[in-house]
Amino acid sequence: MIFVTVGTQLPFDRLIQAVDEWAGDQRETNVFAQTGAGTYQPSHISSSEFLGVSDFNSRVENADLLISHAGMGSIITAMENSKPIVLIPRLAKFGEHRNDHQLATVSKFRKLSNVFVAENETELPNVIKQALASQVSYVQDELASRRALISSISSFIGAPEPIPAAQLRRTV
Amino acid sequence: MKSFSRKKKTVKKVLAVASGGGHWVQLLRLQDAFQACDCAYLSVDKEYAHAVAPSRFYYVPDANRDTKLKLLFSSLKILLIVLWERPNVVISTGAAHGYLAIRFAKMIGAKTMFIDSIANAEKLSLSGELATSHADLMLTQWPELSNGHNIQYRGSVL
Numbered sequence: 001m002i003f004v005t006v007g008t009q010l011p012f013d014r015l016i017q018a019v020d021e022w023a024g025d026q027r028e029t030n031v032f033a034q035t036g037a038g039t040y041q042p043s044h045i046s047s048s049e050f051l052g053v054s055d056f057n058s059r060v061e062n063a064d065l066l067i068s069h070a071g072m073g074s075i076i077t078a079m080e081n082s083k084p085i086v087l088i089p090r091l092a093k094f095g096e097h098r099n100d101h102q103l104a105t106v107s108k109f110r111k112l113s114n115v116f117v118a119e120n121e122t123e124l125p126n127v128i129k130q131a132l133a134s135q136v137s138y139v140q141d142e143l144a145s146r147r148a149l150i151s152s153i154s155s156f157i158g159a160p161e162p163i164p165a166a167q168l169r170r171t172v
Numbered sequence: 173m174k175s176f177s178r179k180k181k182t183v184k185k186v187l188a189v190a191s192g193g194g195h196w197v198q199l200l201r202l203q204d205a206f207q208a209c210d211c212a213y214l215s216v217d218k219e220y221a222h223a224v225a226p227s228r229f230y231y232v233p234d235a236n237r238d239t240k241l242k243l244l245f246s247s248l249k250i251l252l253i254v255l256w257e258r259p260n261v262v263i264s265t266g267a268a269h270g271y272l273a274i275r276f277a278k279m280i281g282a283k284t285m286f287i288d289s290i291a292n293a294e295k296l297s298l299s300g301e302l303a304t305s306h307a308d309l310m311l312t313q314w315p316e317l318s319n320g321h322n323i324q325y326r327g328s329v330l
Contacts (some may be wrong), residue, residue: 008193008217009234053219072194072291076201076330104293108314109271118201146201149287149313149327156285156309157184157261168204 004033011038018121
């Protein structure tokens with residue numbers, strides 16, 4: 001299954017329409033999209049505006065591929081679940097976000113082994129193909145910088161040092 | 173419940189604040205920093221409570237600069253929560269709710285820390301910029317955005 005998400009805040013019709021058209025072309029029926037409060041009505045894929053946390057998590061777990069806006073929630077979720085993810089950055093010029101910080105996000109995170117970036121909707125079909133062909137089995141969770149941040153928070157609080165990094169918990 | 177009654181003085185009370193989506197996911201990745209504390213959470217989705225149970229969880233509806241009345245309502249609710257919780261430390265991974273919680277926390281003398289989202293790789297977020305002059309410790313998750321003074325880099329959630 002392919003799971004598409006636009007995140008919790010804003011709709012992203014350009015992404016939903018591009019995936020919908022791709023699914024129509026490919027006769028791909030096993031696609032589910034969380035669309036936000038957009039105006040575009042997809043005709044080739046099933047969708048819901050918002051999903052509860054447990055529904056969202058189980059759709060991620062069962063997905064072969066995630067397609068998303070370039071939001072950190074999606075990127076971290078994909079990493080923690082070792083799923084390939086296709087990102088399209090939201091652009092301010094289309095009213096998709098307040099500014100273009102998602103361009104910076106994709107340029108920083110495209111080096112992750114499970115991240116595939118489509119700069120725009122025309123690149124999407126090729127990037128989806130590439131991502132589906134990828135063999136993402138495990139994504140390295142870089143613990144060193146996270147451990148540093150956690151221990152700096154602990155000392156700011158004035159609390160005892162936290163547990164060793166090997167035991168750092170996942171969020172989902 | 174008994175376990176929620178006031179603990180002995182050495183246990184720090186922390187209020188951890190995050191907006192939805194990526195802000196919340198980043199806060200959860202830092203949860204281990206709060207394990208020796210009496211930590212309460214504040215966020216924008218009631219369902220998030222499950223992720224941090226049995227810790228106390230406060231729901232405050234999402235709001236931003238475009239929804240002024242909701243923002244006023246949410247601000248009041250955040251103020252009441254800060255007054256009720258009386259935390260020693262307030263920590264936020266953004267955005268607007270975190271900024272507000274930090275402003276109110278300063279009024280009761282709590283220590284405050286704002287961690288700008290890792291999404292902001294080229295410049296601080298607006299709430300991060302606003303929080304910079306109020307938080308006791310303002311962190312970016314990108315070394316190149318640190319100025320070595322009031323905006324520091326100490327690591328990241330990834």
